[in-house]
Amino acid sequence: MDQQVISNFKKLYTKHLFRSCFEVTATTNLTLREFWKDHFNIAICLKIIDQTWLGVTTRTLTSAWKTLWPEAVAERIYKELEPGMSVEEEIVSLGKSMGLEVEERRERARRGAHPVTDD
Numbered sequence: 001m002d003q004q005v006i007s008n009f010k011k012l013y014t015k016h017l018f019r020s021c022f023e024v025t026a027t028t029n030l031t032l033r034e035f036w037k038d039h040f041n042i043a044i045c046l047k048i049i050d051q052t053w054l055g056v057t058t059r060t061l062t063s064a065w066k067t068l069w070p071e072a073v074a075e076r077i078y079k080e081l082e083p084g085m086s087v088e089e090e091i092v093s094l095g096k097s098m099g100l101e102v103e104e105r106r107e108r109a110r111r112g113a114h115p116v117t118d119d
């Protein structure tokens with residue numbers, strides 16, 4: 001499978017794992033160490049894997065198949081999956097909707113505050 005799918009899955013798994021750990025430690029008297037040692041098991045791990053796989057987007061999978069087997073992916077379907085907004089734009093939009101002072105990275109770079117990198 002494409003490395004992008006694997007990378008995406010790992011990031012989503014980590015996010016769900018951290019969320020699960022946070023929820024348990026916030027709603028119980030368990031420490032993270034106690035939860036991890038005495039309560040984290042294969043059943044919880046499988047639930048997190050299930051949640052994670054549901055979060056892998058059609059666009060990510062289509063991109064992988066387009067790379068591996070371009071003839072199998074209709075161009076019109078691929079174009080329909082073009083995102084309307086980048087993740088960065090979504091974050092800025094969400095921040096602004098919550099009343100936070102949010103400035104896009106490119107705007108800061110234009111003023112010389114921080115250089116724009118692909119990191």
